[in-house]
Amino acid sequence: MLAALRRKETYQKYFKSLKFALYCITHPLDGFWDLTHEKRGTYAAANTILFLTLLIRILKLRYTSFIFITVYWEDINIFLYIASVAFPLAMFVIGNWGITTLFDGKGRLGQVYMASCYALTPYPLIQFPLMFFSNFVTVDEAEFYSALSVISLVWAALLFVAAMGQIHEFNLGKNILFIIASLFAMLVIVFILLLFFSMISQGVAYFISLGKEIMFRL
C-alpha cells in the first residue's frame, strides 16, 4: 500500500481518473460506459468527488450570501448534515445493486458506487464558484443564482440516470423502472433499519430491567 503511494504512476492514474469525471459529465453515455468497462475510473477519484460534494455543501452554509441561504446555526448538526447526503446515497447504492443483481444488472456494488459519485460532479463544479458569485449579487439578480443552482442539480440527476443505465447495460425504459424500484428498495431498507434498532433497544431494555430486578431482589 505504502509502496503504491510512493510510485508516480499511482498519482498519474488518480489525476487522470479525476479528470475523466469532466469527460463523463459532458459525454455521459460514452463516459459512464468507459468508466467501468475501460476501467478509467478509480475509487480514489470517486471518493474525492463525494468528499468535495459534502465539503462544498457545508461551506455553502457559511459562505453563500445570506440573501440565498440564512442559517439558523443553533439547529445545525454537521454530522446530520453530512448524513443527509451520504446516507441516502449509500442506501441508493445498496438498494440499486440489490435489485439490479436480481434482474440481469451487470454492475457490481463498487461500480454502482463509483458511477453514482461520478454523477455528482456537476454539484461541486457549479456550486463552488456559485458560492462566491452569490456574494456579488443583489436580490434583483437572484434569478441567475437560482437558475445555475437548479442546473447543477438537474444535470447531476440526469447523469445519475445515464450512469445507472450504462453500468447495468439497461435500456432507457428498464433503467428508469429500476431507478424507481431502487427508491422503493430504499424505503424497505429504512423500514428494516427502524425495525432493527427498535428491536435491539427493546431487547437491551429487557435485559437491563432483568438485571435491575435481580439486583433489587438480592
Added chain:
Amino acid sequence: MKRIIKTVSAIVLGAMILAAPSMSALALENSYTYNYDYWGDVQDSPNAYTVTKVFPAAAFGLELNFKNPEGLFVQGDMVYICDTGNNRIVQLQRTGTEQFEVVRIIDSIKGDTSVKNLSGPTDIAVSEEGDLFISDKGNARIVRVDSDLNYKLEFGLPVDSTVSADATFQPSKIVIDTAGRVYCIATGINQGLCKYEADGTFSGFVGATPVTYNWMDYIWKRFATQEQRVRLASFVPTAYDNIYMDQEGFIYACASGQTEEDLDSGAAQAIRKLNLLGSNILVENGEYPAYGDLYWGEGGGYEGPSQYTDVTVMDNDIYVCLDKNRGRLFGYDDQGKMVFAFGGNGNMDGYFRRPAAIEHMGHDLIVLDSLDCSLTLFTPTEFGELVYQAIEQFDDGDYNESGESWRKVMELDGNYDLAYIGIGRSLLRQEKYHEAMDYFELKYDDDNYSKAYKQYRKEWVEDHIVIIVIVILVVFLVPLTIGKIRDIKNEIDIADIFRI
C-alpha cells in the same frame, strides 16, 4: 489511571454543582413586552409601554358602574365611552397625565325624532365640526346629532337586493370620513362595510374579505345532498370586527375567527387597510404577517391565532391591534414589522379580562375592558418613546438624528431587530453604504442590503475602473501575445532559410 478518573469525575461533579444555580436562573419567565426576531423566536424586550393607571367607573366619579361597554372614541383630549349595557355614552376630558373628568353623560338625544333614548349604543364617532355619530344598535339606526345633541339625520338598513328588507339593522362599529360619509359594520351583514353618503343614503358595500374555503369542505359539499348542504357551513366572507380610519382616510379593518390554515397561507388577513375602492393596501414587508402571535399552541387555557378585536393607528402610521384571545397588544410599523407586543389575560394592571376597544391619544394608548369594566391608560416608556422618535425622525427626513435615536434604542435592547435595520436605513441615506450593509446583514434584511450593496458595488467599480480595465486587458492580451510570439517562434524554427 484510577486517580485520573477520580479527579476528572470530581471536577465534573463540582462544575455541575456550581453551574446548577445559574442554570435555574436561565429559566426565567418571559418579560411583559416581547418581540419576534428574524427566526420567529421570542425575544424579550424592555417595556415599550407601562400602565399609568387603571380607571374603573368610580375613578371618574360615576355612581353607576359600566356594564359591558363596547365602544371607545378619542378626539383631541376627549374620550367617549359607549357604556352599552347602561344605554349611555360617557364623555370624559383628560385634564392631567392620569386624570379624567366627566364632561357629560349622553343617554338621550333632542330634536325631531320619535325615539329619543339611546338603546345599547355600541360605537360613536365625532366629526371635526363636532357632530356626533352614534351607532344606536338597540334602535336599529346610526344617528347623527350636533354637538348639543339635536337630531340631524339617521342612517338605517342598507337598501340593497342582497339585504332582506324586514331584517333588523344592527350597526356595531362606525367610522366617518371628513366629508361626513359613514362606514359601518353591521351584525349579520358580511358583504363588507356599509357605506352611506353624507345625506344618509346607502351607497354600497366596500371591502368585503375574500371568501376562503378549504378543498376538503368543497369536495364534501359536492357529494352532499340538498339537506346536508343546508346544514354545512356556507362559504361566506368573514365579517369585520372593528374599523378605524387613520388620518389619511384609509380604513383599517380587523377581523377575528379566521382559520389557522387561512392565516398561514395568506388567504385571510387578520388586519386589512382599505383604500377608497375597498381593496387591501396594507404593506406587509415583515418576515411574518401582522397577525399577532406566531405560536398558537395551547398555553394557559388559550389557543389558536390572535383574535383582533380592535385597531388604532397613530399619526406615525404605527398601528396597534388588540387581541381578545390572549389579551395582548401588537404594534406594527408602516412596513408591517412588529414594533412591540405586550399584555396578557389576568387581573393585574396591564392585563385584561375581555378587552374590547383600543384608542390612542398622542402616543398614549387607552384600552377598554368590557368585562372588567375599566379603562387602562398606557404611557410609552423611555424605550417606547425612543422607538417612536426614531421612526418619526426618519419619516421627517432627519436621517442622521433617526440613526442616533436607533443607536440609543439599541443600547437599551440589543435584540431589537428594527434598531439594526433603522441604523442601516439611516446610514443608507447618508450614503455610507458599506456600514449600512453590515447592519442589514446582521438582521437578514435582504432587500435593504441589496439596495446598499448595489450602490456600494457601483461606487467600487467607479473607484477601481482603471485597475479593472488593466486586469481585463492583462487577462485577454497576455495569452494572445504569448500565442503570437509562439507562432512567430515556430515560424522561425521551421523556416527554410534557417535550415542548413
